[in-house]
Amino acid sequence: MVKNGQRTFNLNVKVSANEVEKVEAEIKTHAKWMRDTHSYDDSKIQLVHYYVSKSDELVNFANPDEGTTGNVLFSINEVYVHPEGIGQHLDAAGAWSDAPGFFEVLGKYGSVLVINGEVIETL
Secondary structure, eight states, X not given: OOOTTOEEEEEEEEEEGGGHHHHHHHHHHHHHHHHHHEESSTTSXXXXXXXXEEEEEESOTTOGGGOEEEEEEEEXXXXXXXXXXXXXXXXXXXXXXXXXXXXXXXXXXXXXXXXXXXXXXXX
């Protein structure tokens, strides 16, 4: 369960439709690395929650009938059990051989990158 005070990464990427395949491949590499180095128990870097979502960008979010922009949005979300999980994650990323490609995607297409965010509201 996600609780107030827990720390997060919330990485939002916006790409044109013709670049989705490349970006999605980097996200899949990141997801595999996350599975290898993180867990929901205390056997690895401990997460409360991890997911990636994908959506076409709407011209007008209040009226989806207006169509899409031609861009695709990705949201990568991680919530850590303990605040030190953020540092553990960053330390582990330093040894991740595929990190440069993923970081390139974030640098080029990242629209909102929340690093060490704090959960301030939850159910």
